[in-house]
Amino acid sequence: MRISNLGGRLALLTDTGAVDVEKASAGQFGADPTAVYAKWDEFVAWARSADLPAGTxxxxxxxxxxxxxxAQIFAIGLNYRDHAVESGLDFPAEPPVFTKFRTSLAGPVGDLELPTDTVDWEAELVVVIGRAARDVSAENAWDHVAGLTVGQDFSERTRQLVPPAPQFSLGKSFPGFSPIGPAVVTLDEFADPADLEISCTVDGETMQHGRTSELIFSIPVLIERLSAVLPLLPGDLIFTGTPSGVGGGRSPKRFLRVGEEIVTRIEGIGELRQKCVPGKRHTTAFA
Incomplete structure (x- = not known):
């Protein structure tokens, strides 16, 4: 099942096109794309038994x-060994966690406004929580996952790394810095949801390529560690980390430029496409 937001309305993407959920369910489920996760079990039961109309x-x-x-967006740093190495940092003993504010969310296709000359890319697998999770063991963690989607953790490196106290959440939350999509894909669609090919290209040049099986902290372990501290709520997002190949890890460093297109792909889910355009320039010193 592929769950999407089409023009602000909850839709299923099928082989025949997009099916509007509110109309197909005769109002049993509303049009709000986020609200459905609070009724996840009921929604899945309906979707699997419904005689869906042809899509458009x-x-x-x-x-x-x-x-x-x-309600909450969690993002995990240094969760691939090769990315930790290129960052010059030790492998973490616990998942490094920050947030991306939800006003930075965007759809899978569109423009990316560059506020500075130091904007970087980070291809990520994103987990969508389907059932509330509190003190959940890794063994049972997949039961709390609604599905997976593609994400980009765009990062303004100057703001992110400003001394003496880095500002990860702000540096990664400019408008449009968290595109996700094109759909939330349920786990039954994957042969192995823990082992998916992930890649990122800039103007056709491969910058990142790896597999999600290379995570230091797997999805079940992330859910276990996070839910030990606070409740994970239906619809919450977890950006699981990025493989090596980011611009800030290159020598010389390489950041995004106006006119470039970034394509982020994950096997079995789809792709994001962002075109870099001029943004409001941030001239105030990040200090």
């Missing part, structure tokens, strides 16, 4: 963030 054609540009208003 749609433009990828009309797809929004499939979960536009999560």
């Amino acid at each position: 054609s749609y433009d990828d540009a009309d797809l929004g963030a499939p979960v536009p208003e999560p």
Whole structure:
């Protein structure tokens, strides 16, 4: 099942096109793309038994963030060994956690406004929580996952790394810095949801390529560690980390430029496409 946000309305993407959930369910489920996760079990039961109508054609540009208003967004740093190495840091003993504010969320296709000359890319697998999780063991963690989607953790490196106290959450939360999509794909669609190919290209040049099985802290372990501290709520997002190949890890460093297109792909889910355009310039010193 592929769950999307089409023009602000909850839709299923099928082989025949997009199916509006509110209309197909005769109002049993509303149009809000985020609210459905609070009724996850009921929704899955309906979707698997419903005689869905033929879908209608749609433009990828009309797809929004499939979960536009999560209560919480968690992001994990240094969760691939090769990325920790390129960052010059030790492998973490615990998952480094920060947040991306939800006003930074965007759909899978669109413009990325560059506020400075030091904006970097980070391809990420994003987990969507489907059932509330508190003190959940890794063994049972997949039971709390609604599905997976593609994400980009765009990062303004100057703001992120400003001394003496880095500002990870602010540096990664400019408008449009958290595109996700094109859909939330349920776990039954994957042969192995823990081992997916992930890549990122800039103007056709491969910058990142890896597999999600290379995570230091697996999805079940992330859910276990996070839910030991606080409740994970239906619709919450977890950006699980990025493989090596980011611009800030290169020598010389390489950041995004106006006119470039970033394509982020994950096997079995789809792709994001962002075109870099001029943004409001931030001239105030980050200090």
